[in-house]
Structures are given as structure tokens and as C-alpha cells.
Amino acid sequence: MLCVDDLSRLELFQHLPRERLHWVCDRARKVELAAGETLVQEGDPARGVFVLIAGQVGITRFSEGIDIPLGQHKAPEFFGETPILTDEPVPVNLHALTDCLTYEIDGDDFRILLHECRDFGRAVYRVMAKRLRGVESFVRGREKMAALGTLSAGLAHELNNPAAAVVQALRDVIPALMELQRMSLVYGQRNVEEAHTHQWLQARDDGYETILHNHLDLTILSDREEQLLEWLETYGVANPWNLAEPLASGGVTVEVLENLTARWQNDPTELRDMGVRWLALSFDVMSMIKSGLRGAERISELVQSMKSYSYLDQGVQQLVDVHQGIEDTLQIFSHRLKPGTEVQRCYDRNLPEINAYGSELNQVWTHLIDNAIDAMNSKGTLKITTARDGNSVCVEITDSGVGIPPEIQSRIFETFFTTKPVGKGTGLGLDIVRRIVENRHQGTIALESQPGATRFSIRLPFAALKN
Secondary structure, three states, X not given: OOOHHHHHOOHHHHHOOHHHHHHHHHHOEEEEEOOOOEXXXXXXXXXXXXXXXXXEEEEEEEEOOEEEEEEXXXXXXXXXXXXXXXXXXXXXXXXXXOOEEEEEEEHHHHHXXXXXXXXXXXXXXXXXXXXXXHHHHHHHHHHHHHHHHHHHHHHHHHHHHHHHHHHHHHHHHHHHHHHHHXXXXXXXXXXXXXXXXXXXXXXXXHHHHHHHHOOOOHHHHHHHHHHHHHHHHHHOOOXXXXXXXXXXXXXXXXXXXXXXXXXXXXXXXXXXXXXXXXXXXXXHHHHHXXXXXXXXXXXXXXXXXXXXXXXXXXXXXXXXXXXXXXXHHHHHOOOOOOOOEEEEEEOOOOOOOEEEOHHHHHXXXXXXXXXXXXXXXXXEEEEEEEEEEOOEEEEEEEEOOOOOOHHHHOOXXXXXXXXXOOOOOOOOOOHHHHHHHHHHOOOEEEEEEEOOEEEEEEEEEOOOOOX
């Protein structure tokens, strides 16, 4: 049985009269744990308040599939009051780090003590508030890291394709340029008249212009490629299928090739085939350069978006273009905006910049857009609207997903409340969004939801900020 002297070692129970200490000792249930044994798991229903007499109990929490250490309780200590007082599932995992001796006080008995002794109640709430702040701080840090992980994965995904295009272009262009140099050397040794050389150069330059500015549509390109392939086969050039596509992309027609090769129709020399190959290879090189340039430009856009998103090289507070922050976030999430997802932008482009914590505000857009994509299962309509509302900017993010059930809508911004299962996400839910909007920017956030239309409305004053 629990001893009164052991119970009195805890400052909390020193607020109770001795007869109540005996009452607690008579009713407490002994719980012995071996090292490594689990006492309670995250998500379990509330049990009771535990008094640790001997040993150490570890505290962990699941986050993104990983059991993360939060701290530990060392005897003498009490714990387990939070789920009893909030009537919520257990928010953490508790397991024995050493052999432990604990006693469990029934939740109803613990509430009786709270009602009977005001000093006891105040002491409990002080301890609970301190513990909640510690857990919140941890979870908020994990939430930021999870968001960073999501963005990093998205950025890596988006960078992969353009980076591969640049590498492939540079790898292929080197041997192509060397072959072009060889061809030019051979051609120069044949002393072909200048007028004929000018015809080939003009065909090449016209083809460059076509490739760089995409003057041909796909239907015309396909038809021309078939015509060129037939002509090349008749002409007798080797591997004609390798030449038809680049020649077609350069806008070359059968008539152009006939004019250029007329003088070599019956000439068995190397120049007969080399001219056609030189033209096709020139177009190939230009296409490689264009592909590599397009990839490099895409990489530059992503890097700039990420820099803008995080507000690098700027102070904590700055004048922020709300639209730019939203667009930077969409850019980083583009890998998740599948072809089945439509993004509708209804922006008031006349909105002035607002004084804000730019990187924190982008966390708001990140969480809301990420949740919207999840709710739609990557298929539906994401609508983002901005407008002026007096001295505030109003941003509405609406998705066509499944909606949020009415019975939990009033709790969606509560600390630790989340619709995701244990181990998924960080468990903080949208509390971090509410804190950034309300506490940091003196704004408001509201929710309206029904199946097919969930809308988060954020209002941010143009100037007010909390340091």
C-alpha cells in the first residue's frame, strides 16, 4: 500500500490534510514496471494520475512515424493529470527506463481532491501548464521540421527533372560539337563555292530560329517528319530515322533538302551524305542547348522561389507581398499539384504590401495548402482569393475536398487536436496557424466547411505586428 510519508515527499500533496493523504493511500492501486515496459501509449484513453515512488519513466511522442524523446520523470514525481483534466486521450507515451514502483490514483478521486483543496488545484494547474508548454514547444519545433521536410522533398522532386535535363544536354552536346567541327573541316577542304555554302548556312539559321521560338505545332511536325523520313530513305542516307526528327524540328522541308543536295545527287563523295547529317546534327545541338537552358532557368526559378519563401537576407519583419508568398508556396508544392488539380487564382492585384513576419506567414500558406491538397486527394479545385477588407487583407483558401465534419469544426484550432491518426503528422494540428495569424499578426482566421467546399478565411491588418 502507498505510504503517507512517500506521498508527502511530493510538494503537490503537501497541500492536502493528513486525513486526505490516508484516504489517497487507501485507494491508490500499486503498479510495478520492469525496465522497458510500457505504462501508457499515446492515444490511449485517460486512466488515472500516477505517483512515481521509485525509478525513472521516459516520455516520448510519435512524430512522422518516429518515437521522439520528450523527457523523463524521476521519482518522486506525479504525472498523468493532463488527460484526466482535459478528458482527452493520452498525448504521450510513457515507458519505464528502470524498474519502477508507481501508484495509480483514480481520475474521479483526483478530481475530488481538486474540488476540495484550492491550493492543491492551483499547484496541479501550474505543473500542468508548464508541462503543456514544454510539449507544445517540442511539437511546434517538429511541425516546422516536418514542413521543412515536405518542402525539401518537393524541392528535390522539382529540381530533379531540370537538373537531369542540364546534365543530359551537356553530356550529349560535347561529342556532337566535336563531330560538327570535323564536318566543317572536311567541307572547308573541298572549296565549295560561297553561294552554295550560304544556302546551307541560311537553312541552318532558319532552323535555329524555328527551334528557339517553337514555330511548328505538333501535327505539322509529325507530318513533316514522315515526309522527310521517306525522302531520306529514297536519298539513301544511312540511319534516316535519326535525321528525320531534328530536320523536322528545324522546319526543313523536302523541297529545301532537294535544293541543297541537287549538286550531289550523283556524287559518291562524302559530302553527299555529310551535308544532310551536318544540318540535322546542328539542329540537335541547338535543341540540346535549349533543353539545358530551360532546365537551368527552371532551377533558377525554384531557387529564387525558395529564397523568397524563406525571406533570406532580410530582417525578421518586412513588407510582404501576400501574392508573392502564396505563389512561392504553390511553386514549391507544384509536384503535388497533379494534372487533376486545378488552381484558381482570384487576386486583387491592387492590394498594398503588409508589414509581417514573412517566413512565418508562409508557414500559414504551407499548412493550409498542404491540407487542402490532402483533402482533395490531389484531385479537385483549389481556389485562392485575395481582397481588401477595410484596413486588412483577406485571404481565402478553398478546396473541393471531403470537408470537415461539423462535430469537430469548433475544435479544429485547438492545441494538439488533429484529425490525423497517431504517428501521422506532428499532432499539433492547425494550432500553429492560429498562433501565427492571431498572436503574431493580430489577425483572425475562420473556417467554413461542407463536403465539396472547405474555406479558411484569414484577415491580416496592413500594419499591426506583435514583437
